[in-house]
Amino acid sequence: MSETTGFANAANAAEQLRRLLLALPALADDRAHPLSEIAERVGASEEVVRRDLTALVSRVSDEPAGFTEGVSLLLGANSVQFQTPSGHFRRPMALTREELHALDLGLAMLQHESPPDERPVLERARTRLQRAIGEVASAGNNGRHASLANESVQAQEIRRTLQQCIRERRVARITYRSATADADDVRPVQPLGVVWARGSWYLAAWCKKNEGLRVFRLDRIRAVVAERTRFTFFAEFSLELVLRDGKVLIGEEGEAMTVRYSPRIARWIAEREGLPLAEDGSVTVEMEAIQEEWAVRHVLRYGPDAEVLAPVSLQEAVQRALRDLCDA
Amino acid sequence: MPAQPKLQRWIDLLAALLRRKFPADFDTLRQEVPAYAEPGRKHDTLMRMFERDKDELRALGVPIETLVDGDGSMSQYRLASKQFYLPFLQLAYDTPRPVQRPRGPGYQGLPVLAFEPEELDAIARAAYRVAALGDPALAHEAMSALRKLGHDLPVPREAPTNELISLEQKPDPELLDRLGDALQRRKRVTFTYHSMHRDAEGARTVEPFGLAFLTGHWYLIARDAGAETLRHFRVSRIRDITVNEAKAQSADFTIPAEFDLAEHARSRQAWELGDAEQVEVTVRFRVQNGFTMPAMQLGDAVPEDAALRRFRVRRPDTFALWVLGFAGDVLIEHPPAMVEQVRTLARETLAWVEA
Numbered sequence: 001m002s003e004t005t006g007f008a009n010a011a012n013a014a015e016q017l018r019r020l021l022l023a024l025p026a027l028a029d030d031r032a033h034p035l036s037e038i039a040e041r042v043g044a045s046e047e048v049v050r051r052d053l054t055a056l057v058s059r060v061s062d063e064p065a066g067f068t069e070g071v072s073l074l075l076g077a078n079s080v081q082f083q084t085p086s087g088h089f090r091r092p093m094a095l096t097r098e099e100l101h102a103l104d105l106g107l108a109m110l111q112h113e114s115p116p117d118e119r120p121v122l123e124r125a126r127t128r129l130q131r132a133i134g135e136v137a138s139a140g141n142n143g144r145h146a147s148l149a150n151e152s153v154q155a156q157e158i159r160r161t162l163q164q165c166i167r168e169r170r171v172a173r174i175t176y177r178s179a180t181a182d183a184d185d186v187r188p189v190q191p192l193g194v195v196w197a198r199g200s201w202y203l204a205a206w207c208k209k210n211e212g213l214r215v216f217r218l219d220r221i222r223a224v225v226a227e228r229t230r231f232t233f234f235a236e237f238s239l240e241l242v243l244r245d246g247k248v249l250i251g252e253e254g255e256a257m258t259v260r261y262s263p264r265i266a267r268w269i270a271e272r273e274g275l276p277l278a279e280d281g282s283v284t285v286e287m288e289a290i291q292e293e294w295a296v297r298h299v300l301r302y303g304p305d306a307e308v309l310a311p312v313s314l315q316e317a318v319q320r321a322l323r324d325l326c327d328a
Numbered sequence: 329m330p331a332q333p334k335l336q337r338w339i340d341l342l343a344a345l346l347r348r349k350f351p352a353d354f355d356t357l358r359q360e361v362p363a364y365a366e367p368g369r370k371h372d373t374l375m376r377m378f379e380r381d382k383d384e385l386r387a388l389g390v391p392i393e394t395l396v397d398g399d400g401s402m403s404q405y406r407l408a409s410k411q412f413y414l415p416f417l418q419l420a421y422d423t424p425r426p427v428q429r430p431r432g433p434g435y436q437g438l439p440v441l442a443f444e445p446e447e448l449d450a451i452a453r454a455a456y457r458v459a460a461l462g463d464p465a466l467a468h469e470a471m472s473a474l475r476k477l478g479h480d481l482p483v484p485r486e487a488p489t490n491e492l493i494s495l496e497q498k499p500d501p502e503l504l505d506r507l508g509d510a511l512q513r514r515k516r517v518t519f520t521y522h523s524m525h526r527d528a529e530g531a532r533t534v535e536p537f538g539l540a541f542l543t544g545h546w547y548l549i550a551r552d553a554g555a556e557t558l559r560h561f562r563v564s565r566i567r568d569i570t571v572n573e574a575k576a577q578s579a580d581f582t583i584p585a586e587f588d589l590a591e592h593a594r595s596r597q598a599w600e601l602g603d604a605e606q607v608e609v610t611v612r613f614r615v616q617n618g619f620t621m622p623a624m625q626l627g628d629a630v631p632e633d634a635a636l637r638r639f640r641v642r643r644p645d646t647f648a649l650w651v652l653g654f655a656g657d658v659l660i661e662h663p664p665a666m667v668e669q670v671r672t673l674a675r676e677t678l679a680w681v682e683a
Contacts, residue, residue, distance in 0.1 A: 010334060013333070014388055016335050017335060017388065020335075022476065025479055026479070028430050041478070041479075043471060043472075056335065056339060066340030066361055066363075086347070087431050088343045088346055088347070090430035090432050091413040091435060092414045092479045093389070093414060093476070094411065094414045095473050095477075097389060101469070102466050102469035102470040103454050103458070103470060104454075106454025106458035107451070107454040110450060121446050122450050124444070125451050125454075128447055129451065131439075131441055132415055132477075143536070143538040143583075144589075145593045146458075146540065147541070148493070150595060155625075163491075177617060177618050178618050179619050180619075181617055194490065195492045195494060196491075196493045200622075217618065219622040239489070268524055271524070271564075298653075300654075301650065301653030303652060303673055303677045308681075319681055322681070324656050325655070325656055325671070326675050327671075
């Protein structure tokens with residue numbers, strides 16, 4: 001083959017090499033393979049696989065040389081066969097330090113989130129991976145750390161049980177304390193998935209009590225029991241359904257409320273909500289007041305820097321709460 | 329004649345190295361790498377090309393060793409198959425299964441590594457978790473690792489659909505890439521930062537110590553050049569970054585061996601931050617509802633009363649706001665000054681809203 005494909009830049013060549021070192025072991029049996037299969041293995045399109053293999057064997061000289069000496073590449077419409085007499089590259093390359101670091105970061109996150117009895121498995125997985133790295137150098141770390149939230153061991157165990165119910169399509173009986181209730185409520189739910197958003201974990205579930213999709217904050221679930229009863233998963237369900245603009249939608253729709261945040265704190269709110277500041281430096285946000293109790297608390301945590309513009313009933317509720325607090 | 333593409337030189341060099349059990353010098357290797365034997369080009373030029381290729385392959389994680397002979401006059405190069413190739417992987421069974429070793433050089437000595445199914449499950453979860461953090465370079469590495477493991481092992485090809493990590497802001501991939509690069513090479517970076525407290529933009533030159541994903545955002549943990557204190561910079565507030573390229577091959581600074589990124593990045597409550605004197609505050613949780621329950625996990629328990637928690641506070645104003653936000657479900661019991669601070673805050677807020 002004489003056609004050359006120019007890949008002058010090292011980054012492109014590096015990506016090509018990475019893909020080829022995954023594709024060639026998959027082709028090591030000297031048999032024809034569907035291109036789609038190889039493309040899936042390397043995580044690229046069929047076209048990219050075709051281009052990489054062509055670039056590998058297309059030499060500027062008509063004489064094959066180097067690794068390609070004796071190589072044959074048969075590219076069919078949908079299939080590929082690669083044969084090399086040298087026998088090189090029939091195993092993938094060992095994990096690199098960067099790959100190990102990435103997995104290790106994820107394992108460290110899971111370790112942080114898991115109940116103590118699950119941590120040894122994660123530690124063993126980390127150790128095992130270090131043996132799959134080719135370099136002699138120690139794994140160390142790549143200067144990255146990640147964690148989602150600090151949970152109590154009880155919360156970690158509850159999440160594990162719920163995730164087990166989700167995997168096994170098992171009804172879970174949860175003991176839940178809603179925001180305003182001072183007593184627990186026990187209800188069976190069909191757990192569908194867990195979502196982490198804005199610093200908290202949530203359970204998305206079909207609530208049998210309300211006959212509707214509900215989202216429960218995990219740190220308000222006080223206990224969970226996996227029941228024997230199994231349920232059929234809703235094929236049309238996706239966890240994206242419980243999110244709007246990165247926020248989790250909880251329960252029934254509430255009344256709209258409008259809050260103005262003073263210029264002193266507005267830029268933080270504006271950044272979080274993705275809103276522009278007003279000319280005076282304040283920001284006004286319309287949001288859903290899921291419950292009046294929630295709305296009052298939300299406004300109070302900003303002290304004099306948050307002001308309810310509407311509805312009037314919420315303004316009055318905030319004033320009542322403040323009067324009580326003046327004497328508390 | 330056009331230069332041979334880099335990819336072909338790399339593959340030829342890898343094959344030439346892997347074929348040998350013993351180290352070889354450049355003149356030996358060039359016989360199997362056509363680009364290094366190109367007629368009409370000077371030996372020094374070709375040698376430099378080889379050096380560059382070797383460095384780039386090493387940067388990709390290829391463990392090419394350089395060995396210098398006794399008097400230091402000649403370098404030889406080696407790539408051990410055992411270090412280059414992935415070990416044979418299998419799931420741990422009661423009876424180990426024989427491994428099908430391919431024909432070719434270097435496969436006979438590769439070790440066999442057995443994973444317990446739950447370990448493999450954890451690794452796949454870890455890879456997809458990392459991929460969800462919004463850093464494309466990290467996601468790329470995690471997925472690449474998973475694909476390698478997937479050559480031998482039944483790793484899931486898709487992210488679990490029953491867990492979703494929702495990010496408020498997707499980080500700028502190019503920015504994270506450049507910060508990651510500077511961190512790895514220990515190079516100073518200069519950027520424009522929007523300080524929210526001062527509501528002002530300014531140029532900063534810092535030494536990156538780490539990148540941390542905390543509470544849904546990426547932070548750069550870095551030291552102002554020449555200063556002692558480490559600061560957190562939210563990556564989404566950084567723009568116009570440049571990495572110091574002077575003396576590109578050498579580090580601009582060192583990170584002390586005792587620096588513990590995880591400990592440094594440990595999340596703290598807003599009232600715990602700063603250098604002010606620490607005050608111990610006792611708080612009573614009057615009710616246990618969905619609002620107060622998560623808060624009751626914070627602070628320290630008071631043995632004699634389960635409804636009390638003790639907090640260490642450096643920023644009383646922030647703590648008073650936090651308490652106010654419970655609308656009376658949480659009250660400060662001690663010290664009296666903090667009790668009064670919450671009352672004053674309530675009075676001022678009431679006066680403001682009534683006005």
